[in-house]
Amino acid sequence: MDSIRVVGGNKLNGIIPISGAKNAALPLMIASLLTDDTLTLENVPDLADVQQLIRILSNHGVDYAVTGRRRAEGQNFARTVHFTARNIVDIRAPYELVSKMRASFWVLGPLLARTGEAIVSLPGGCAIGTRPVDLFLESLRALGAEIEVENGYAHATAKNGLKGTHYKFPKVSVGATHVMLMAASLAKGDTIIENAACEPEVVNLADCLNAMGAKITGQGTTTIKIQGVTSLSGARHRVISDRIETGTYAMAVGMTGGDVLLAGADGSLLETALETLRQTGMEISQEEGGLRVRRNGNGLRPIDVKTEVFPGFPTDLQAQYMGLMTKADGVSHITETIFENRFMHVAELARLGANITLSGQTATVTGVPILKGAQVMATDLRASSTMIIAGLAAEGVTEVSRVYHLDRGFERLEEKLQACGAEVERMSH
Ligand SMILES: CC(=O)N[C@H]1[C@@H](OP(=O)(O)OP(=O)(O)OC[C@H]2O[C@@H](n3ccc(=O)[nH]c3=O)[C@H](O)[C@@H]2O)O[C@H](CO)[C@@H](O)[C@@H]1O
Ligand SMILES: C=C(OP(=O)(O)O)C(=O)O
DSSP states (O other): OEEEEEEOOOOEEEEEEOOBOHHHHHHHHHGGGGOSSEEEEEEEOOOHHHHHHHHHHHHHTOEEEEEEOOOOTTOOOOEEEEEEOSSOOOOEEOHHHHTTOGGGGGGHHHHHHHHSEEEEEOOOOOOSSOOOOHHHHHHHHHTTOEEEEETTEEEEEOTTOOBOOEEEOSSOOHHHHHHHHHHHHTSBSEEEEESOOOOHHHHHHHHHHHHTTOEEEOBTBSOEEEEOOSOOOOEEEEOOBOHHHHHHHHHHHHHHOEEEEEETOOGGGSHHHHHHHHHTTOEEEEETTEEEEEEOSOOOOOOOEEBOSTTSBOGGGHHHHHHHHTTSSSEEEEEOOSOTTOOTHHHHHHHTTOEEEEETTEEEEEOOSOOBOOEEEOOSHHHHHHHHHHHHTSBSEEEEEOTHHHHTTOTTHHHHHHTTTOEEEEEEO
16 A cells, blocks of 8 residues: 655745646546537546546446547646447446445436436445435436435436426535536426535536537526436537645645745635635735745734635635644634534644644644654545645654545645655555
């Protein structure tokens, strides 16, 4: 199992290219199941989750081909991948494939819409809470599906096709919004989704579906309207830049100090998080080539944060922000409102000397002048990056084990950090 060794103390200076967003690429890839034509996606990141989803899609009969730029110094892979689901050869997504990642469950919607039947194992993903699937099942039932959950599988049927509906989500769900968008695009008649997720990744998917011939309006707001169509065609579409990777590297600069251009980053995708970082004293500006992030000499003001649905502070940046606040000049409070168990990194940060107490869903972080390197564990995807960036700001050596979590969602992290002066290396045991 790989681990990552970090020697702290260096400032970050240089250019970090921001990859395509994992959480946009995954639903876009799944949308290829909706058509027998080719869906071409640009800017697909090379990640373990993308590879795993390719295996899942291949099992359903999707052919894929990779073109585009190859690895080059200081650049993204920026791969272009063509997905063609000429025939759906298997409507079953087995446990062995689906249990590794949350998004794989989302094939349920397009398989059902295209073939009238889907059998999909209940999903895996980061262990950050119970993560039920009730909203997926209820919204698909509203579209006319019959669904039973038995022996760990959801079995959905719609022998006469799906029918448009008016559905209000009782709680905002990014994944269930993705699935309903895909399923309703091929339903008979009109669908209105209320209390829909507004995340940029939902907009990216809706725009792609429209390029494929769907009729969707209102994406990016809480009410989305979908006029069902009988079939969708192929399209060419670009994966948006990864706002979570952007925020993570911005916080890395906040922890170490320095001056980094996050090339290709789009600040409009994470305004709340960037505004919070500015309040801590960091300098952040959007430039032609991306987002410039600086912290030169000054201390960090402690700023309270509460995670919210978009456009609020993203839960996927909560762990990294906690890392940053361990170095602030005073006390901050960080409240997690999306997932009930997303604080596993607290105990790991404590190994580096952080002072954090937990009460319910709020962590109280008292900044310390110095963190000291230690052996720590990556507990989930975003927490993995937190331990690495905290290690960059700690005195001495930090060794982060279980980095398979990290590989799910950060493309070539060591290489990107090394190019900016960090001492980071992967060790295979
Ligand atoms: C692959 C991907 O894009 N993952 C992201 C997606 O996850 P994901 O789509 O799984 O997150 P959701 O928005 O669905 O989850 C939000 C909340 O709703 C709850 N819920 C969800 C579905 C359901 O049927 N019932 C239910 O109760 C969840 O347990 C959670 O408490 O959005 C999350 C919230 O921004 C991010 O942290 C994840 O990185
Ligand atoms: C929680 C995440 O992923 P997943 O939903 O796949 O577990 C994430 O991307 O931070």
